[in-house]
Amino acid sequence: MKSLVIAEKPSVGRDIAKVLKCSKNINGAIEGEKYVVTWGLGHLVTLADPEAYDEKYKEWKMEYLPMLPKKFELVVMKQTSNQYKTVKTQIHRKDISDIIIATDAGREGELVARWILEKAINQKPVRRLWISSVTDKAIKEGFLHLKNGKEYENLYQAAVARAEADWIVGMNATRALTCKYNASLSCGRVQTPTLAMIAAREEEIKSFTPVPYYGLVGKINGMTIIWTDKKSNGHTTFERSKIEELYSRVKGKTGVVCDRTSTVKKVYSPGLYDLTELQRDANKKFDFSAKETLNIMQRLYENHKVLTYPRTDSRYLPNDIVGTLKERLESISVGPYRKLAGILAKKPIITNSSFVDDQKVSDHHAIIPTEQYVNLENMSYDERKIYDLVVRRFLAVLYPPYVYEEVTIKIDIEKEDFIAKGKIEKSLGYKEVYEKSSEDETIDDKSTVLPNINKNDVLEDIVFTITEGKTKPPAPFNEASLLSAMENPVHFLEQKKKALIQTLGETGGLGTVATRADIIEKLFHSFLMEKRGKDIFITSKGKQLLELVPKDLKTPELTAQLEMKLSKISTGNLKKQELMNEMTNYTKEIVAEIKTSDGTFRHDNMTNTKCPNCGKKMLLVSGKNSKMLVCQDRECGYRETIERTSNARCPVCHKKMGLKGKGDAQIFTCACGYKEKLSAFTQRRKKEGAGVGKKDVANYMKKMKSEAQAPVNNAFADAFAKLKL
Known part of the structure; x- marks a missing residue:
């Protein structure tokens, strides 16, 4: 008999398979003598859309609200259905005796695997692999200390409660607002308070009088x-x-x-990094978005295996990690870190409560280097920047004051x-x-x-x-300061109650380290906020949305209270159904309030351009890095990009230029006033790049090999990163 291991992603699955000596490739899985390893592609199963409960929900009508399923149904995601079939087939093999969950060690990772098992009607025993890095050593040690899956049942119930609560609040509030005001308006318990903080900051700036x-x-x-x-x-x-x-x-x-x-x-x-602190620093120093930093961290964790689990909210290490610090110092003793790490490696490691504290580590410890040998030349330029931040911070806490x-x-x-x-x-x-x-x-x-x-x-x-x-007004939000406000939104509470402040502190504010980047991206993609340079501003659509949504949805209190109750569910101190009863009643109140409200929504970004699909006038909206024309009819859904920020640099001021128009009529424009047709730009670049051939590229790659052993912020690397070969 064999054990089936379910990883969250193919790359992690292959790493586990290698350690378990599984080498036979079958469709979507790898088999060995004792184990079969398969994987998800993130979520393979999710909550069903409203129309799965009743055909009438295909139409968005106010009289059908609120939608409150008695029992939530799970559906296989279409884009990953083939992989789900593969996993299900492996689960029901007669020679599979038990299941080992090896998805990310956290609430959402638990949900990824458990929903697959529930949809596949698994009846076999479940064990849990719980590790903070995916190095060979960590995987081996993890398999020596597998946990009984029942120990994580409460964590699973908390994950399900979070998903179902967000479904009933988000689905109903979004449909109610959209039907009431005939505009594509979305809201949620995290994104709406986040948007409200941006609006509040703008109001502070607007009403500020210098003294x-x-x-x-x-x-x-x-x-x-x-x-x-x-x-x-x-x-x-x-x-x-x-x-x-x-x-x-x-x-x-x-x-x-x-x-x-x-x-x-x-x-x-300063303390070791958790994800939010790392995202803040990367935004300040490199102008990386929160999402970009998370994606880079994921590659350094998952592909390069040189950093520990990224989605952590702790800046501390447990005592049982202290014994591995010397080995981690040896792994980073390369290039610019060799001398710094060598000094520490020769002496006893001295720790203190500023970065080692068992009480301040829950699921995962702070982000630190793994014991894996590091090859800097295999990293991209951006990956080296993030790796450099983490390694230097790791070294810094081990150095004296x-x-x-x-x-x-x-x-x-x-x-x-x-x-x-x-x-x-x-x-x-x-x-x-x-x-x-x-x-x-x-x-x-x-x-x-x-x-x-x-x-x-x-x-x-x-x-x-x-x-x-x-005196100066507060600065507009950028991604770094918005992350800080989401993590600690106390300043934006209407009622500064001690209990609420404590709750926000204990639950980590709005969203989690794993979801904040996606929330920020969603607000950009919904055209509720926009970037001007590095600063973030609310759009007209965002302002009107805040005028129309119920008051409770605009404050951080709802999320703080929900996260506290989810935490209680995960520790077995609250039943999931108690929370769902509360959220159901809350949703009924929200929908009733929207139905009886008397506000109006006005498109102030209407253009004279007609939609090629339905003929209605289109709206001009600004995305994160582009401008688009979007049909005002939400059911039509047509949109087209008319201008985007390119990577091409202005030859006058060297800033990034915008690209407008379509086809041969496209033109580059710069804020300094410079303009150039795409065709002329292409010809100019051909002339400028004529001297760059294969030999030049080969010489550069050779140079980069040696540069990989030099400090990451050297002038050559910075200069070359700006060239477009």
Whole structure:
């Protein structure tokens, strides 16, 4: 008899098959003496659409709402139906004794496998492989410690509850809004509050009034002294008259040094990465979208096997991982990391609670390198950027703290306090990891040496200057700051209740580390928000949607409460049906509110271009990287791209150009005013690229092989990445 192993994706399935010595390829599976390994393609089975419960739901009509299935049905996804048939066939083989679930170790991974087993009516015993990396070593160890599938039944119930709750709320609210206002309007418990935060930020910026503030500084012997308010310890005031009076009082006066103190300070490395923190940093440093970072991380985990599981919400390691750290240091001892890792490998590993804490690790620990040997030249340019972030952060937490001496001089002038601060660097510590890189921006490491001034010294000839500035509005959201707001949306709560704030903290805010990237992409693709440069703004469609949806759907509270209850289900402290009863009643209230509302939806992006399918006027919408014409009739569904951001660079300002039009009439345009027909551009590129032949490419690849052992941010790599061969 054999065990059937179900992986989430083909690549992971093949890795497991290799470790289990399965080599016989059959359609969609690999067989060995003791095991058969097969896989999903992500989800193979999903919840049925409304029309599966009643034919009438094929029509979107308000009188059919709410749609509340008594029992949810599962359907095989059409695009992956052949693979489902393969898995089902393997499940029901007579020589298969049991099933081993080897999908991603988490709530959604559990759902992928369990839905397949449920749809296939599996009656065989189930065991669970639960691992955080897919290296050969991790797979072998995982198979030595397989769990009983029953231990994860509550996790499965929580996953099903999440899917069914999102179905009844999302399907019903979307259909109700669309039918009521005859426009394609979608909403959900995560995407709508996220959109509301963007709108709230824009309103903050719009209503912000700058307020001038003032300060007073003095210069003496190259040293800067700053006035400090005795009550607030602040250095500025909103009262100009106060600063002017102070200036008149101290001008030309001498100062007396009241105190000189020296304090040694330590700064520890920032914590290890979870997915959200990594996505934030990648967006700030490389302008990667959250989705791009997740996709790159998935390749580094799944294909290269050099980083651990990406979809983690923990920035800590459990104690049982500490014993593997030396081996991980050996695996990354290549290229720019060889010397840094070598220093650590020669000494005992010193850990502390800032990054090792069993209580702060749930399903998966922080993202760190695996024990797999690393071949940098096999990675793409973007993969190396993400790998570099993770490896340097891993090294940094193992290095000692950055140490400096802070010198503070307090000066009394006419009974007013002035402060001067200096800094002397003592030990680079973890900053050695970033010494030749701009990656670490946690602290200003420039030394500022103060003159030799001691207590009771008298200071003369001080030159004073009044400083002034204005308060600034909050910045518009970009993907990095939006991820932060989704993770911690407390600022956007209408009611700052302690229980809700605690709930949001415990559940990780809006969405999960695994879903936030998709939520952001969905808001772009639904034309509810758009990008202008790096900044994100709500569209007219998005603003109107927020005016029309019920209030509860716009706040983070619903998601916080749901995630808390899902967590209780996963730990066996709440029955799934109790939550579903609540969500059913909530959905009824939402639909009733939409039905009786009296708002209107107006297309303010209507064009005079008629749809080639139905003849109705089309709407101009801005996507993430393109502009499109979309038919206003949601049932028609016609759309066409009329302008997109290309990778072609403007020869004048070197920014990316837009490409407009169709066929031979296409034209490149740039914000600087430069325009060029596609045909002329092609001819120009041919001339410019005439000198690039096979030999040049071969020489470049040879060069890249050696560059792979150099720091990732070298100038040559940056320059070459911009060329289009």
